[in-house]
Amino acid sequence: MAGPELVDVAVIGGGPAGLAAAAEAKGAGAGRVVMLERDERVGGILPQQIHDGFGTKVFKEALTGPEYSAIYEARVNERGVETWLKTTVTELSRDRVLTVRSDRGIQTIKAGAVVLAMGCRERTRGAIGTAGTRPAGVYTAGAVQYYMNVSNLAVGRKVVILGSGDIGLIMARRMILEGAEVVCVAEILPQPSGIAGNIVRCLEDFDIPLYLNTTVVEIHGKERVTGVTLAEVGPKMGERKGTRRFIECDTLLLSVGLIPETELAIDLGLSMSPATNGAIVDESFHTSAPGIFSCGNVLQVHDVVDYATLEAEKTGIAAAKWAMTGKLPDSKINISAGAGLRYILPATISGEDAIDFTTRPWKEEHDKSVVFKSGGEVLRRLKMPHMEPAGMIRVRVGKGRFRHVVNNEITVEVED
Amino acid sequence: MSGKFDVAIVGGGVVGCAIARELSRYQLKVAVLERAADVARGTSGKNSGVVHTGINVPADSVKGKYNVAGAQFFEQYCADLDVPFDRCGKVIVALGESELPDLEALKAKGEAIGVQQLEIIDRDTLKKMEPNIEGAGALNVPTAAIACPYTLNIALAESAAAGGVEFMLNTQVLDINGEQGSFDLETPNGTVSADLIVNSAGLFADKVARMVGVTRWRIWPCRGEYLILDRSKGDMINSMVYPVPPKGGAGLGIHITPTTDGNIILGPSADYTNDGDDVRTTAKVRRQLLAEATEFLPGISPRDVITAYSGMRPKLVPSSVGGFGDFVVEEVPEAPGVMQLVGIESPGLTAAPAIAEEVSRWTRERLPAKKNLNFKKTWSSVRRTREEELGVIDELVAEDPGYGEIMCRCEMITRREIVDSINNELNATSLNAIKYRSRATMGRCQGGFCGPRIVDLLIKHGGAPESLTLNGGGSWMFMGSTEDLRAERKAQRARAK
Numbered sequence: 001m002a003g004p005e006l007v008d009v010a011v012i013g014g015g016p017a018g019l020a021a022a023a024e025a026k027g028a029g030a031g032r033v034v035m036l037e038r039d040e041r042v043g044g045i046l047p048q049q050i051h052d053g054f055g056t057k058v059f060k061e062a063l064t065g066p067e068y069s070a071i072y073e074a075r076v077n078e079r080g081v082e083t084w085l086k087t088t089v090t091e092l093s094r095d096r097v098l099t100v101r102s103d104r105g106i107q108t109i110k111a112g113a114v115v116l117a118m119g120c121r122e123r124t125r126g127a128i129g130t131a132g133t134r135p136a137g138v139y140t141a142g143a144v145q146y147y148m149n150v151s152n153l154a155v156g157r158k159v160v161i162l163g164s165g166d167i168g169l170i171m172a173r174r175m176i177l178e179g180a181e182v183v184c185v186a187e188i189l190p191q192p193s194g195i196a197g198n199i200v201r202c203l204e205d206f207d208i209p210l211y212l213n214t215t216v217v218e219i220h221g222k223e224r225v226t227g228v229t230l231a232e233v234g235p236k237m238g239e240r241k242g243t244r245r246f247i248e249c250d251t252l253l254l255s256v257g258l259i260p261e262t263e264l265a266i267d268l269g270l271s272m273s274p275a276t277n278g279a280i281v282d283e284s285f286h287t288s289a290p291g292i293f294s295c296g297n298v299l300q301v302h303d304v305v306d307y308a309t310l311e312a313e314k315t316g317i318a319a320a321k322w323a324m325t326g327k328l329p330d331s332k333i334n335i336s337a338g339a340g341l342r343y344i345l346p347a348t349i350s351g352e353d354a355i356d357f358t359t360r361p362w363k364e365e366h367d368k369s370v371v372f373k374s375g376g377e378v379l380r381r382l383k384m385p386h387m388e389p390a391g392m393i394r395v396r397v398g399k400g401r402f403r404h405v406v407n408n409e410i411t412v413e414v415e416d
Numbered sequence: 417m418s419g420k421f422d423v424a425i426v427g428g429g430v431v432g433c434a435i436a437r438e439l440s441r442y443q444l445k446v447a448v449l450e451r452a453a454d455v456a457r458g459t460s461g462k463n464s465g466v467v468h469t470g471i472n473v474p475a476d477s478v479k480g481k482y483n484v485a486g487a488q489f490f491e492q493y494c495a496d497l498d499v500p501f502d503r504c505g506k507v508i509v510a511l512g513e514s515e516l517p518d519l520e521a522l523k524a525k526g527e528a529i530g531v532q533q534l535e536i537i538d539r540d541t542l543k544k545m546e547p548n549i550e551g552a553g554a555l556n557v558p559t560a561a562i563a564c565p566y567t568l569n570i571a572l573a574e575s576a577a578a579g580g581v582e583f584m585l586n587t588q589v590l591d592i593n594g595e596q597g598s599f600d601l602e603t604p605n606g607t608v609s610a611d612l613i614v615n616s617a618g619l620f621a622d623k624v625a626r627m628v629g630v631t632r633w634r635i636w637p638c639r640g641e642y643l644i645l646d647r648s649k650g651d652m653i654n655s656m657v658y659p660v661p662p663k664g665g666a667g668l669g670i671h672i673t674p675t676t677d678g679n680i681i682l683g684p685s686a687d688y689t690n691d692g693d694d695v696r697t698t699a700k701v702r703r704q705l706l707a708e709a710t711e712f713l714p715g716i717s718p719r720d721v722i723t724a725y726s727g728m729r730p731k732l733v734p735s736s737v738g739g740f741g742d743f744v745v746e747e748v749p750e751a752p753g754v755m756q757l758v759g760i761e762s763p764g765l766t767a768a769p770a771i772a773e774e775v776s777r778w779t780r781e782r783l784p785a786k787k788n789l790n791f792k793k794t795w796s797s798v799r800r801t802r803e804e805e806l807g808v809i810d811e812l813v814a815e816d817p818g819y820g821e822i823m824c825r826c827e828m829i830t831r832r833e834i835v836d837s838i839n840n841e842l843n844a845t846s847l848n849a850i851k852y853r854s855r856a857t858m859g860r861c862q863g864g865f866c867g868p869r870i871v872d873l874l875i876k877h878g879g880a881p882e883s884l885t886l887n888g889g890g891s892w893m894f895m896g897s898t899e900d901l902r903a904e905r906k907a908q909r910a911r912a913k
Contacts, residue, residue: 038825088822103817105810124862126644126723131699134725136886136893146868153871153881153894154901178898179905222693223890266648 003108008323009316010098010111011035011081012089012264015044016305017296017312018117019072024316025115026079030323034082034109036089036100042076043069044119045142046305048149051170057306068305092264094289112323113291115315116265116279120297122167123257125219130162132219135226141167141255148174156251160228161185162216166194166303166390168255173202175253182208183249186230188215188237191364193257195303195390216252217244225250260298268292275343276300282331283349284318285311293319300345300358300392307358307394314356329353333408338373340365340414342389349410351402358394361387361414370395371415375406387414419582421447422783424601424610426589426624428455430565431760432616433572434772440579440792441776442785447608448573448581449601451588453888454844456569456852458618460765462642462695462727464673464681466656467501467561468763471526471534472668478743480529482767482774487559493769494563497571498796500676506560506656507542509551509712518660519555526557533558548652548715560656564676565765566852567797574841575795579788583842584608586888589617592627596753599628612782613754614775619692619730621758628751633744633758637692638729640667640684641701643709645720646860647826650678657712664738667729668762670708677827677855680716682709684727688735695726722860732759745771747778755779798836798853802828824866826859834870838877846885847871847893 008030011022014037022035041047046054049065056062063071076083084102091099098109122140139147139155145167147153159180161168164187172182185203190213192199203210211230217239218229232243260278271280271288278299279287285295295308295315302308322328329350337344337359344359359370365387372380379401387393423439425432428450439446452458467490473479494501510516523534535556537545542554577583584605591602592613601608617624622635659669667686674680685701706718733741744758755775760767801809801819812819818832837853850856850870857863857870871893874884881894895901 038822086821088825088828090822090828099806101809101820101822103813103820105813105820106806121861122864124723124864126721126862127719129699129702129718129721129724131697131702133696136891140864143864143868147871147894148898151868151872151875152898154896154898155894157895157901157904179902217699218696223887224892263648 004097004110005034005107006110007032007034008112009033009115009319010096010109010113011115011117011316012092012098013037013044013117013119013296013298014039014042014083015117015119015296016046016069016072017119017298017308018115019043019069019076020309020312021115021117021295021316021319022081023072023075023079024313025320026076026081028317028320030320032082034084035076036084036087036098038086038088040086042073042083042085045145048146049170050149051174054305057304058309072309089264092268094268096291113293113319115319116287116292116294116298117296117312118261118264118298120258120260120301122254123259125254128256130216130219133221135219135221135224137221137225137250138219138252139254141165141171141253144171144253145174148178154178154180157181158183158249159251159253160216160247160249161253161255163187163254163256164192164194164199164210165255165257166198168253169194169198169202171253171255172208173206176206176208182206183247184209184211186211186214186216188213188233191388191390193255193390196388219252220246225252228252258297258301260301262298265294265298273343273347275337276345280347281345283346283353283355284322284328284331285315285346286318286322286328291322303390303392307392310356311358333402333405333410335410335412338411338413340368341370341412344412349402351405352399354396354398356394356396357412358392359412360389360392362389364388365414368414368416370412372397372401372410372412374404374410377404377406379404379410419447419608421445421582421608421610423447423612423614423779424449424599424608425614425616426601427615427617427621428452428573428583428585429458429460429616429618430456430569430572430765430768431460431757431771432614433569433576434768435614435616435775436576436581437572437579438772438776439779440576440581441788442780443788444779444783444785446576446581447610448576448583449587449589449603449608450583450585453586453846453885454849454852455573455583455842456566457887459728459730459761460569460618461566461852462725463565463762463765464671464684465562465565465675465765466673466763467563468766469526469531469557469560470529470763471522471531471557472661473529473763474740475529478745479763479767482743482745482770483763484529485770486763486767489769490561490563490766494568496794497568497575498794499568499571500564501561502674502676503559503561504655504674506557506658507537507546507549507554508557508658508660509542509549509554510660511551511711513552515660516553519553522555522660531557531559546653546655546657549657549712550714551712562656562674562676563765568765570853571795571797574797575792577841578795579790579792585842585844589624589627592624599753611753612779614757615754616757616760618760619728621730621756625751625756625758628754630748630750630756632748633732635692635759636731636734637689637694638731638735639687639689639694639726640729641697641705641724641726642681642683643702643705643721643724645680645682645716646722647678649680649716649720650674652713652715653680659712670705672709672713677858682706692728692730695728697724697726723862729761730759731761743767745774753782797840798833800833801830823869824854824856824859826861827855829854829856829866831873834873838874845879846888846891848887
């Protein structure tokens, strides 16, 4: 084992966030930027997302996942980011020494700044506790997307989908187009988990029924799935008696949520947000550990890749600045989520720059406003014709608004 | 498939495979007939992985005899076969003061069977040993240990196979004809002839016994559900945490057990069922396991559960009777030439090495045999690297870069370990065969990331997509390629017109 590789910025993860952070860190003048990716290709799940709709915010056009990914892959290569593929970070210390393992063996890296961009994983059957037998034919939506779109494998003929997350909705359409029958989508919540556009484009256009307040209470089949039992749930998620019904199928596809892959962050002892399950960050996406940054789905689960990209670009620039100068704006103003909002990110700001805040409402709302307040006074009121938990809200507040902050406290809430 | 063997072992659980390994010390022709697509797929693969001291069984029982004998050389057994083993000890915890007398009774029972170092500890001592556990006191059993049950089962089978034992997977015994010296075992793959038979069919041992005319036993399958907790919670306990055993219950009560892989498992429940294959999990037991485990270990939450599974006990006592049922380890007059191993529930894992020695002795009395020079004294199924020193990993990577490439990130399993699992000694081909050898897909993402990459690797190693199964038989993973699915739908539409 040789001595540590000295780098200015180390980016952990080569998905959309890692690509954008690495490209901008290099673009902002960082000397040596290394992006560490466990897979044999970059792009995260973009290469398996062959539908279009990526890039409408960043490029004002609808690209496929592979196209979107290719742009950033070309960018990191042009700018001279080193991409280490098939490389897994096994340890990260607070003084930013990374232990990595790859087909070259064990290497250590000493980094000026580290960007955590590990993305997220899918919630599984075991995590949600679906009862029944354990046959073949139960898959997570993302895994099926890989099987179908990358490996050209058909997982089954007759499919029930549990959960209305975006990947599940997109896979419903994809499976129909590939010749499978999609019997229904069941969603335990009273509202869909995916964005409204996908409900229309992926379910309604293909006459696939969506059953809300409904879940799978039992999986059947000893060897392969032979069916599932659906049941309605009440307001406290308890099963409603007398609503059980058997649906014959050979495949159950799960799209029941995403979990940030924060294991390295937790091992480091970073301050974490119970609302996002990601790290708590300031306006520079700086975590509670100096020189360690976080962005993309490991920070907060995004539903639109463009926003992950934009967030990661800012993170990359901040990480480069920290690596080169050891300085970033002093974030002393606390931001807290008030009535109607699950969280607000970032948690602290300096007030010296405009900020793109991201947040999600607890429930669907129409014709309301998101209001930034300090000391009882309104700093900024933004009209929201439509808000839903499935859609991340991204709102910009100009720096002039922060002149009137009292006691370094801002509260953000939903008002009429 | 057919052939003439000295000994046919029916069932590839830990007992059958331990016997196969013992017999591979000698120049005997031995076959193991297993109905599943791999060994360790029944009771032996899904249990608490506990190496019992014998404290829970009567000293004068068959269970007691083989338990105590098996426990004595279990550690060496695991060392020879590269099986994870940890003498982590056990505390049997009295939740309230009222259970403290039960601990004294257990201690006396344990001492009667010869368990060493038993000690009653008070609340404070328990708190020092297990800071996260609630209890009024405990019986400390420092000699209790854990081992990885399926790794042991697989290593026994593979070492036996490498030593010359023939393993016939996907081979269910349907009927047995003939007599000692000329038995014919009928299977879907042909007839297997043997001089002697070992009935180690676990949950189906009563049915195999009936095939040779022995009708005195009936197996009552008793399901035990488990929950597995995320590895990040693994250090919440240091030793096994057991309740005081429920009186007249089917098991030892729901316990909190560390695994040799660093997880914690909660369970098992005890529910009688008519079907030994009915290994479903239920919402009711999930709630019950969490509620009961939380009494002892308040620091866990439903969010820590990564998955659930069930095992099945082959009990000889029905629920209406309850209580203790002893092992059967004997040749009975109705069926000479057949060693009957019936009702081998807990502590069957611990007892397996000792039962195997007994069956080996029985076999050689009937078929004297010379030593087999090809016997595999030591064996390693898959070279694990997760706990290795960094320097050792570098050496391994120099030998094969596949040792550096981590495919299963949750469990830190490399490409080489997965390839070794694919190329296993038994030619077991299912995805579960790879899972139980390498540990890949057993972590918190349950194969969400590495599952598709393992499938790619299998296809690269020559597996046709439509032949890939989760678990053999009808557990197909893919109906074919996406082209096949489109063609099938097109033909269906044409027919409809």
